[in-house]
Amino acid sequence: MQKHKRKSVDPIYSMCVQPSFIIGTNNEDGTHNFAPITWVSATQGEDDGYYLVISMFGTKRTKLNVIRTGVLSANLVSRDMLPLMDYFGSKHAKDGKKNDIPYGVSRGEVIDVPTLDESRWVYECKVVRSVETGDSTTFFCRICNIQIDERLSPKDIFDVDLTVLDPVIYSGKYHSIGKMLGEIGDFCKPGLE
Ligand SMILES: Cc1cc2nc3c(=O)[nH]c(=O)nc-3n(C[C@H](O)[C@H](O)[C@H](O)COP(=O)(O)O)c2cc1C
Secondary structure, three states, X not given: OOOOOOOOOOOOXXXXXXXXXXXXXXXXXXXXXXXXXXXXXXXXXXXXXXXXXXXXXXXXXHHHHHHHHOEEEEEEOEHHHHHHHHHHHHOOHHHOOOOOOOOOEEEOOOOOOEEEOOOOEEEEEEEEEEEEEOOEEEEEEEEEEEEEOOOOOOOOOOOOOHHHHOEEEEOOOEEEOOOOOOXXXXXXXXXXX
8 A cells, every 4th residue: 555645734725625505595675695605514413314504604695694584595506507606606795686697596395595497406494503603604404305306316315416416516616526436335345256
């Protein structure tokens, strides 16, 4: 086995490989707002299933809307949605409505939140807890419904074909995923004689 050569650096660099989501929220006047958030993870829920864990910093409209309403949609960003994500991320809601490019908006099927028609995987969520650290608030969100691309038919909870979803991965720059490599256990089977 080869020992990889490494070096120590300042603990400031970010190498969190993040999934890209566009978060949909309700404005005070009843209109919708969307912004990309990639600090998204998951943890065990208190009842069935898992919670989405979503972290937002500063005083952006999206964060204020979530604090006020307690609901949001998390719309997975596929590669063909990159222009939309880039646009939503470079315009702040306080500077005006994000209506310079066309996109389709529907309402959630279970939670009254705006959803993006372009997305292939949409979570409809209710915040159950929030934790503040510094300038950030981390929301623990119960998943009340998931809308998925009709081409997907998962046989179990882990049977989700990411090649169909074609997600954008963010780590300071935008990336796409490569091939499916296998499943848990595929790489520790006893060697064939
Ligand atoms: C790729 C990308 C990822 C982002 N991830 C986050 C994030 O995880 N948390 C956050 O608070 N802001 C994040 N932002 C910043 C917000 O999307 C940005 O400030 C946006 O304009 C806020 O919109 P709003 O004013 O409508 O809320 C991200 C932006 C981009 C482009």
